[in-house]
Amino acid sequence: MEANNFIVRVEPSVRYDYIFCGTGASASLLLLELERNNLLLHKRVLLIDPENKNRKDKTFCFWSTEDEPITQNLNPLISKSWDTIAHTPLEQLSLSPLSYNHVDSIDLYHKIQSLAEIHHWDKIVGYVTEFAKEAEETFVVVNSTRIAGQNIFDSRPPVHQPAQSNEVHIYQSFIGWIIETESAVLNPDVFKFMDFNIAQQGSTQFVYVLPFSSNKALVEVTRFGSNQINTTEAEEILKDYILNYYGNYKILDVERGSIPMSNTKIESETTEGVINLGARNYNIKPSTGYAFKNMYYQALAITETLKSGGNLSAFNKDHHNTFKGRFAFYDALLLDILKNNPSYGKPIFIELLKKVETKTTLKFLDEQTNLIEEISIFLQLPWKPFLQALFKKIISTSWVQPLILLGITLLFVLLNKFAALQNLVGYALFFIGMVAVGIPHGAVDHLLETGNWDLKKAPIFVLKYLFLAALMGLIWYFLPSLALIGFLVYSSWHFGQADGKKWRFNPLTSLLWGASVLAFILGTHLDEANTILVGMGNISLPFNVPVWALLPWMIWALFRKQTGFVLTLIWLSLSSQIPLMLSFGLYFIGQHSLTSWKHLQLHLKISNKIIWLQSLPFHLGAWLILGFFYFFWPLQSEFNQSQQWGIFFIFIACISFPHVIAMHGMYRKQ
Ligand SMILES: Cc1cc2nc3c(=O)[nH]c(=O)nc-3n(C[C@H](O)[C@H](O)[C@H](O)COP(=O)(O)OP(=O)(O)OC[C@H]3O[C@@H](n4cnc5c(N)ncnc54)[C@H](O)[C@@H]3O)c2cc1C
Known part of the structure; x- marks a missing residue:
């Protein structure tokens, strides 16, 4: 093992009482508390970190009152406190009874290093790669060595999962200079919290000033946004700001960093016996980036639990509960x-x-x-x-979309007695829905690979797409029964894939769900469905499906407490009472196309408007092909309404075949 100022040789056979994977802020705060409460006396403690922690890398600030435990217990480490705040150069406000306190990261790390020397804690400079549980023993794997520990704390930096709908992941990025001014122009008692009098550069950004003396301060430019501030942008603002307010200066040190402002899921360790700390345990407040105080109070609570012999596993926060309330x-x-x-x-x-x-x-x-x-x-x-x-937020809440669909289904049920009006409203909505999202959601497959329309790959992509659609057309022409089976199978797969992602189903359940939906819609409207199928090639379906057929799914949805899924099952069941095309339209447009659209947007990371515009060439192409089908597809009998829908579905089957393949590629990547 590499040596540093407190080190060690680790015998794999040794079982540690405490192992800290990562020795940054959260681990240091917990070590301080455990030590202060004598919980580490005569204990075997192992610290693991790839860094020596010999460098000041962060400035930790927090606000508190004088008698709060964090102020009392961290007092020796607080190098500066301010009780007056300024948001603009002229305005000064007292914070009393609060003060804004500053802890230098290096003081915290040095404190831990001195405790480690005193108590002979072991240290490994290395990366923890994984954890393992075997025969009631939990192990940390570091530098390919397995080490057993009773209490294992994991504070390695978090990995955030991609933002789902209704979630946001942006950054608080900042670059700051510790400066020494030529003249004594700073008021060391007043700190500047958020001075927005700077160019916003398309983001939300401000300057933050912590004066340590009359001529020394940390001046930092902070940006909240998707794009992190870069050195050139920050330097330009800092230079102007400092020269304007404080005159000539020299740079003593630079602080830079980026804190996730996020309510996305963190990929946390789930091995039993491993307790997450710090940023990886959702301790960063998403809207501010502050975490120090949360981490300190968690350290205090963990210490109390250990003192009383309690179980620590409750300290592992999960995504769902953290972002409630x-x-x-x-x-x-x-x-x-x-x-x-x-x-x-x-x-x-x-x-x-x-x-x-x-x-x-x-x-x-x-x-x-x-x-x-x-x-x-x-x-x-x-x-x-x-x-x-x-x-x-309301629109994208999981129960809003099915609630609206339930409302529309009820309206159609009420209009059952007024067939003409039902047709007018129903088909008008059907047409609008197809133009707005039904066809466009399948017309951006060209963007799925790179997010851009690649002119070099375009002709091959279009040819491949048309070839697959034409192949499907040929199968419909010569072997309609085979084509129908294929269409039902890949539609089940495709519908199930989109809904399954939304409701977190595994692939098999997704397929089952997709097949259930199709079977339900067709089987509860068997006569209508078969009239159309006859027009598609003299085929018909043999099964009738009862209205209560979705009941097993309902029980499951209630068991999983998924309100959106429950509402979907209610409107789907009700839709058995309205004409087939309206029932299908509600599912295809209101559920499937809109859900897929949201997934596309998350994948492509572009606005709805731009996706719709980018879909236009293929969207228009699809209507042209539909026109072509109406002119050239051989009729089974004279052109009537069911023939018309039959041709429409053959067209849908043809163009959706390459679309299903493209979307499968996207879901697999995700
Ligand atoms: C520059 C900066 C300034 C901040 N200032 C404030 C502030 O003023 N107030 C506030 O409330 N919050 C602040 N924060 C936010 C938050 O308090 C800090 O990010 C804090 O350091 C989080 O503590 P942590 O223990 O989760 O992570 P860290 O302190 O980053 O510790 C993680 C440790 O894990 C180690 N590690 C990495 N990979 C491995 C591995 N594979 N195995 C073992 N160890 C590993 C790292 O080397 C590191 O030492 C700041 C953040 C930054 C980046």
């Missing part, structure tokens, strides 16, 4: 605004800092306010961006 909801709205409407960030924060007392704002950020206080805060903020974000 009203504060997670507020965070989600703000994240959405910062990502999608960054120009609103500055006015929102300026109003917040101007109109709401800073102490109240900090209490709100600590999630300690009550509902009345929160309403009074929101009343001070610009409404429009929050209402927009709220509307978007």
Whole structure:
């Protein structure tokens, strides 16, 4: 093992009482607490980190009152505190009884190193690669060696899963200079929290100033947004800002970093006996990037649990529970605004800092306010961006889409007695839905591979696509029964794949679900379905499906507490009471195409409008091919309504064949 200032040789046979995988902020705070409570006396402790932690890499700040445990217990490490805040150069506000405290990361790491020397803790410089559980023993694997431990804490940096619909992953990126000014121009008692008087560069960004003395300060430019700030952008702002407010200066040190502002799922370790800490245990507040205080109080709680001999596994947070509740909801709205409407960030924060007392704002950020206080805060903020974000959130909430579909199904059921009106409304919606999303969702396959229309690959792509569609057409022409079986199988697969991703089914369940939906829609409208199928090649389906056939799925959906799935099953069951084409249209457009559209948008990461525009050439092409089918497809009998739908479905079967293959490729990549 490589040596550093406190080191060691690790015998694989040794079983440690405590193993820390990662020795950054969260692990250091926990080590401090455990040591302060004498829980590490005569214990075998192992620290594992690829870094020696001999370098100042972060500035940790947090707000607290004087008598809070975090202030009391970390007091020796707090190198500077401010109790006056300024948001603009002229304005100064007292924070009392709060203070804003600063801990230098190197002081924290040095403290741990000195404790390690005193107590003879072991250290490995290396990467933990995995964990294992065998015969009641949990192991850490590092440098290909397995080491057993009783309490294992994992604080390796988190890996976030890609954002799902209703989730946001952006960054708080920052570059700061520790400067020494030529003259004593700084007020060391006043720190600047968020000065938005800088160019916003299409994001939400501000300057943050921590003065350590009258001529030394950390001046940092921070950006909230999808694109992280780069050195050139930051340097330009910092130079102007410092020269403007503080005059000539020299740079002593640079701090740079990026904190995820995210409500996405973190890929956490699930091996029994491994406790997640820090950022990987959802301790970063998504809307602010602050984590230090959360990590400290978690360290305190873990220590108390160990003192009382309790079980630590409850400290492992999961995604679902972390992002529940009203504060997670507020965070989600703000994240959405910062990502999608960054120009609103500055006015929102300026109003917040101007109109709401800073102490109240900090209490709100600590999630300690009550509902009345929160309403009074929101009343001070610009409404429009929050209402927009709220509307978007409601629309993309899992139960809204099926609730709307349930409403439309009920309307069609009520219109059963007024067939002409039902047809008018139903087919108008069908046509609008097909133009808006039904056909376009299948007309962006050319973007799936690279997100761009690659002109070099285009002709081959188009030829391949047309070849597969034509192949399907030939099968329909010569072997309609085989074509129908194929169409039903790949449609089941395709419908199941989209819904299965939405409701987190495994591939087999997805296929079963897709087949159930198709069988249900066709089998509960057997006469109508067979009239159309006769027009597609003298074929017919042999089965009748009862209205209650989706009941097993309903029990399962209730068991899984999936409201959206339950509502879908209700409207699908009700749709057995309306004409086949309306029932099919509701599923194909309202459920399948919209769901696939959301998946496409997540994959392509472009706006709805741009996806729709990019689909136009293939979308128009599809209508042309449909026209071609109506002119040239040989009729089974005279041209009537069922013949018309028969040709329509042969066309759908042909163009959806290459689409199903392309979408399968996308889902596999995801
Ligand atoms: C520059 C910066 C400044 C910040 N300032 C503040 C602030 O002022 N206030 C606040 O509340 N929050 C702040 N944060 C956010 C948060 O408090 C920090 O990110 C904090 O360091 C998170 O603690 P952690 O223990 O989860 O991760 P870290 O402190 O990053 O520790 C993770 C450790 O894991 C180690 N590691 C990596 N891979 C492996 C592996 N395979 N095996 C073993 N070890 C591994 C790393 O070397 C590192 O030492 C800041 C973040 C950054 C980046």
